Amino acid sequence: MSGPQKEPMFERIALIGIGLIGSSISHASRRSNLAREIVGSARTPATVETAMKLGLIDEGYVTAAEAVEGADLVILCTPVGLCGPIAKEISRSLKPGAILTDVGSVKASIVRDVSPHVPEGVHFVPGHPIAGTEQSGPESGFAELFDSRWCILTPEPHTDGKAVEKLRSFWEALGSKVEIMTPEHHDLVLAITSHVPHLIAYNIVNTAEHLERVTDSEVIKFSAGGFRDFTRIAASDPTMWRDVFLNNKEAVLDMLGRFTEDLTMLQRAIRFGDGETLHRLFTDARAVRRSIIQAGQDTAAPDFGRTHGQTTPSSSAPAKKR
Numbered sequence: 001m002s003g004p005q006k007e008p009m010f011e012r013i014a015l016i017g018i019g020l021i022g023s024s025i026s027h028a029s030r031r032s033n034l035a036r037e038i039v040g041s042a043r044t045p046a047t048v049e050t051a052m053k054l055g056l057i058d059e060g061y062v063t064a065a066e067a068v069e070g071a072d073l074v075i076l077c078t079p080v081g082l083c084g085p086i087a088k089e090i091s092r093s094l095k096p097g098a099i100l101t102d103v104g105s106v107k108a109s110i111v112r113d114v115s116p117h118v119p120e121g122v123h124f125v126p127g128h129p130i131a132g133t134e135q136s137g138p139e140s141g142f143a144e145l146f147d148s149r150w151c152i153l154t155p156e157p158h159t160d161g162k163a164v165e166k167l168r169s170f171w172e173a174l175g176s177k178v179e180i181m182t183p184e185h186h187d188l189v190l191a192i193t194s195h196v197p198h199l200i201a202y203n204i205v206n207t208a209e210h211l212e213r214v215t216d217s218e219v220i221k222f223s224a225g226g227f228r229d230f231t232r233i234a235a236s237d238p239t240m241w242r243d244v245f246l247n248n249k250e251a252v253l254d255m256l257g258r259f260t261e262d263l264t265m266l267q268r269a270i271r272f273g274d275g276e277t278l279h280r281l282f283t284d285a286r287a288v289r290r291s292i293i294q295a296g297q298d299t300a301a302p303d304f305g306r307t308h309g310q311t312t313p314s315s316s317a318p319a320k321k322r
Helices: 020-031 045-053 064-068 080-093 108-117 161-173 183-209 216-221 225-234 238-247 249-271 275-294
Strands: 010-016 035-041 059-061 073-076 099-102 127-129 150-153 177-180
Touching (some): 010 020, 010 064, 035 045, 045 059, 059 064, 064 080, 073 080, 080 238, 099 127, 099 161, 108 183, 127 161, 150 161, 161 177, 183 225, 183 238, 183 249
Parallel strands (some): 010 035, 010 073, 035 059, 150 177
Antiparallel strands (some): 127 150
């Protein structure tokens, strides 16, 4: 991660949605002096008010259309299902030459829903920072969220190259490493690395809850490391993940089919006492885990490097009064 910019990269950044990702973008942008002004809008006035008090935004607006006026970078930080309707709402308010991007974890549907509403002269570069926690809301953000994490950009072939490079530089200044790929390939990769694991987490937690031979209190009281870590993932925002699965159904169903086949193999190995197969599969999986640590995407520390206290967000510049 580079140090603060001498001159801001953008005059005005508009955050549409100020939850974990939007608030973290604000903290990281202020840390590196990437914007002269940060404004925003959210679905509820209370969220806008909180964002103002926390110094996440300099000005807050009731509508997304008001927030994007005059902005040279607009970031859609809402659930995937809202991006299309918001793009339609802000279409006439976008500044010529502005960069429009998003942070959704599905990309093909974003391109499908947003692109028709992007006016001539505005550069649409879909994006996805692969970083997050199970927390949500404007209070949950912190500047270090993107440090050493990947951000994937999925521009269409005709997108202005300078706009793509400027957005790449922006994410690198936020602390990320940047990769560029097609929306379809992104969705396939994320289906197995993120979407299916979340689906499994939601499912196993619900299975435990409905297991009549084990009481709810026993599930909570005797939560060993494995089940406890599943519950962490299952604590993620239900609205966001509902939209992810509805908008990436083909890739998710493809990966679920592969997962089911592999699970059947494990089932057979256990049923027939095939210890050799179990040991081989577990050894292969352990090697993948070690590779993730070696790549700097996690640590070998207890509890996977997670702390038990609340992360303290970086301080931000005070907001202007409205």
